[in-house]
Amino acid sequence: MTLLDVRGLTVRTTDGRTLVDDLSFSLARGERLGLIGESGSGKSLTTLAVLGLLPDGMTATGGIELAGTQIVGAPEKRLTAVRGRDAAVVFQEPLTALDPLMRVGRQIAEPLRRRTGLKGAELARAVAFALEQVRLPDPERIARAFPHEISGGQRQRVALAMALACDPKLLIADEPTTALDVSVQAEMLELIDTLVREREMAVLFVSHDLAVVAKVTDRALVLKDGRAVEKGEVRSLVGAPREDYTKALVASARRLESALDLRSTR
Amino acid sequence: MTAEPDAETPVPDTTTPVLELADVALRYRGGADNVVEDVSLTVGAGHSLALVGESGAGKTTLLRLLLGLARPTSGQVRFDGAELSLRDREQMRRFRRSVQCVFQDPYSSLDPRRRVGATVAEPLRSLGIDSRATARPKVAEALERVGLPADAADRYPHEFSGGQRQRIAIARATVCTPRILLADEPVSALDVTTRVKVVDLLAELKQEQGLTLVMVSHDLSVVASLCERTAVLERGRVVEQGDTAQVLGRPAHSYTRRLIDSVPRLPV
Numbered sequence: 001m002t003l004l005d006v007r008g009l010t011v012r013t014t015d016g017r018t019l020v021d022d023l024s025f026s027l028a029r030g031e032r033l034g035l036i037g038e039s040g041s042g043k044s045l046t047t048l049a050v051l052g053l054l055p056d057g058m059t060a061t062g063g064i065e066l067a068g069t070q071i072v073g074a075p076e077k078r079l080t081a082v083r084g085r086d087a088a089v090v091f092q093e094p095l096t097a098l099d100p101l102m103r104v105g106r107q108i109a110e111p112l113r114r115r116t117g118l119k120g121a122e123l124a125r126a127v128a129f130a131l132e133q134v135r136l137p138d139p140e141r142i143a144r145a146f147p148h149e150i151s152g153g154q155r156q157r158v159a160l161a162m163a164l165a166c167d168p169k170l171l172i173a174d175e176p177t178t179a180l181d182v183s184v185q186a187e188m189l190e191l192i193d194t195l196v197r198e199r200e201m202a203v204l205f206v207s208h209d210l211a212v213v214a215k216v217t218d219r220a221l222v223l224k225d226g227r228a229v230e231k232g233e234v235r236s237l238v239g240a241p242r243e244d245y246t247k248a249l250v251a252s253a254r255r256l257e258s259a260l261d262l263r264s265t266r
Numbered sequence: 267m268t269a270e271p272d273a274e275t276p277v278p279d280t281t282t283p284v285l286e287l288a289d290v291a292l293r294y295r296g297g298a299d300n301v302v303e304d305v306s307l308t309v310g311a312g313h314s315l316a317l318v319g320e321s322g323a324g325k326t327t328l329l330r331l332l333l334g335l336a337r338p339t340s341g342q343v344r345f346d347g348a349e350l351s352l353r354d355r356e357q358m359r360r361f362r363r364s365v366q367c368v369f370q371d372p373y374s375s376l377d378p379r380r381r382v383g384a385t386v387a388e389p390l391r392s393l394g395i396d397s398r399a400t401a402r403p404k405v406a407e408a409l410e411r412v413g414l415p416a417d418a419a420d421r422y423p424h425e426f427s428g429g430q431r432q433r434i435a436i437a438r439a440t441v442c443t444p445r446i447l448l449a450d451e452p453v454s455a456l457d458v459t460t461r462v463k464v465v466d467l468l469a470e471l472k473q474e475q476g477l478t479l480v481m482v483s484h485d486l487s488v489v490a491s492l493c494e495r496t497a498v499l500e501r502g503r504v505v506e507q508g509d510t511a512q513v514l515g516r517p518a519h520s521y522t523r524r525l526i527d528s529v530p531r532l533p534v
Binding site: 181 | 320321427428457458459460461462465484485486487488490491514524525526527528529530531532533534
């Protein structure tokens with residue numbers, strides 16, 4: 001059953017530049033898709049369009065159907081109902097996603113309260129549970145902390161807990177580990193993989209890094225300058241890329257990676 | 267004091283290291299603990315050293331010490347064998363001429379209101395090497411060396427992509443033919459295809475100009491492609507250092523091993 005159906009999505013600026021050009025893809029329930037591309041490829045705009053969050057001065061045309069709701073052209077009220085319930089997002093920079101002046105617990109409580117109507121002690125328990133789910137140690141302490149008082153990796157876990165709070169059917173992750181250290185990144189990818197599997201959620205995973213995408217998704221779409229270049233299994237995209245751009249992307253990644261291998265075999 | 271070697275023709279001195287940290291510790295004013303502690307590192311002329319580790323490990327702090335932007339609480343920073351003293355004007359002049367740096371973010375490290383040519387010429391002017399007119403051919407040469415078009419000098423930073431901006435930053439840092447280049451995560455903000463090109467450019471400069479490179483990076487594959495020696499930092503201390511092949515190929519410390527194992531690999 002199709003959860004997300006993007007048909008001929010085109011994003012233009014008011015001065016007429018086309019940033020996403022006639023993009024189509026679909027995602028079934030529980031399915032995972034990677035969007036791979038370099039800066040300016042339109043991968044982030046695509047995810048924003050799916051949530052109806054395009055910045056001012058940009059308009060989307062085409063069709064985006066998310067769990068039965070047509071997103072393009074929908075009024076704000078209908079979009080608010082969709083966000084969090086049908087799809088939620090984790091961005092690259094957890095500091096910008098979190099309110100610096102609000103304790104972490106309250107930020108998670110807000111969507112939870114709206115969604116479940118819980119109050120008081122029950123709500124506090126639900127918040128602690130949400131933080132436990134993303135394997136944060138000492139959830140009571142974290143709930144009382146302000147975003148600047150916890151580490152970058154912990155912040156990104158909080159952002160993930162917020163995204164998962166309303167049990168969305170689709171998790172959109174836009175470069176969720178790019179700002180993190182490698183060992184923290186490895187844990188985060190593992191966590192996303194596990195949580196999404198347990199909840200049978202669909203994932204739209206955006207990254208410039210083929211190796212990172214391969215950790216979470218099986219299928220991927222390669223974007224360049226707002227257009228789809230190639231689509232397929234991550235393994236075959238990496239093992240036998242067909243298009244020149246994908247070949248260049250894989251070759252660059254392989255070259256950097258091989259620097260590590262040559263040395264270790266010696 | 268002997269006459270300083272001409273910056274145009276660096277004389278590689280193989281006996282004394284060009285830069286050295288000896289038992290360095292740094293504690294910020296009012297801080298309870300040392301940010302870095304017991305750090306001893308040497309960088310030989312024409313060699314390259316990578317400082318790797320995770321955020322908060324003290325990589326950038328060490329770079330700031332090596333740049334003379336911070337003074338160690340204890341221990342010494344030595345340049346050409348002599349302790350770096352911010353008061354010694356003659357030494358500082360020699361130091362500023364010899365050492366240049368490139369930062370991580372090519373968007374914030376270039377003045378948006380200055381033409382690229384003026385930014386690249388800045389070290390030549392502030393070091394008193396050239397006037398505006400005599401700097402021009404050197405700027406053109408530096409821009410050409412990093413693979414930018416000749417008309418780049420007359421344009422503004424916003425007209426360039428991230429990779430091109432990092433090339434501009436490298437042109438600015440190398441225009442006065444420094445002996446040492448300190449680079450703080452020089453390719454982390456770049457796309458993979460651009461990253462490979464900038465890594466190649468740095469390797470070329472190292473090869474052709476005998477540039478000494480000290481690089482801070484959390485990207486082990488970039489370190490492995492560029493640096494002969496690697497020092498691994500964990501919470502302000504060097505836990506392991508040596509030849510990159512040794513450190514990354516046969517890591518002795520569990521922290522180094524964990525870093526290497528965490529690097530995501532392409533599916534085979």
